[in-house]
Amino acid sequence: MNFDLEKAFIDKYVVKNKRQRYLGFIESPKRRGTFLGMLYHGQDLDKGQLKPLKGFFKTEILKRIAGRPIDSCYIISVNPALDGGQIPVAAALAEIVAYTEGIVLIFGHCELIY
Numbered sequence: 001m002n003f004d005l006e007k008a009f010i011d012k013y014v015v016k017n018k019r020q021r022y023l024g025f026i027e028s029p030k031r032r033g034t035f036l037g038m039l040y041h042g043q044d045l046d047k048g049q050l051k052p053l054k055g056f057f058k059t060e061i062l063k064r065i066a067g068r069p070i071d072s073c074y075i076i077s078v079n080p081a082l083d084g085g086q087i088p089v090a091a092a093l094a095e096i097v098a099y100t101e102g103i104v105l106i107f108g109h110c111e112l113i114y
Contacts, residue, residue, distance in 0.1 A: 001026070001084040005074050008110040018044040036078045040102035049113075058093045061105075061114060065089065070107050078102035 003026060010022045022044070025035035038044060073092045077083045082095060082103065089107075096103055105114045 001032075002074055002086065003027075005106050005110065006076065009076070009104065009106055009113065012110055013046055013049050013113060015044050015046050032083075036076070036083065036102070039076065039104065040078045057114070061089075061093065061107075061112075064112055065107055068108065068111070070111075074106040076104040076106070 006026045007023060010019055010026070014022050022035060022038075025031045025038075070089065072086055072088050075082045075085045075087065075092060075095075079102070087095070092105060096105070107113070
């Protein structure tokens with residue numbers, strides 16, 4: 001797990017009054033499931049800050065990262081095979097096609113989140 005990226009995500013995208021609680025979840029491997037479950041259900045997220053992926057999201061993401069020095073992304077996911085992975089952008093976009101919820105892609109140091 002990349003604690004720094006997950007902390008940056010929480011600081012920016014979780015509602016203020018719940019941030020400390022979420023930080024406690026990511027600090028404890030035993031509580032990771034609680035953290036992922038709350039994300040999956042959209043609990044405590046500042047929805048105005050997040051952009052849902054719809055339609056041709058691959059094209060949209062590739063346009064937004066074009067010209068930036070971003071070649072990989074970090075994944076927070078309810079799928080244990082993906083969770084905590086830092087993988088190339090193309091591979092990440094290929095992997096998430098089957099998932100409609102319960103996945104967060106972090107590009108750069110939280111410059112772009114989907």
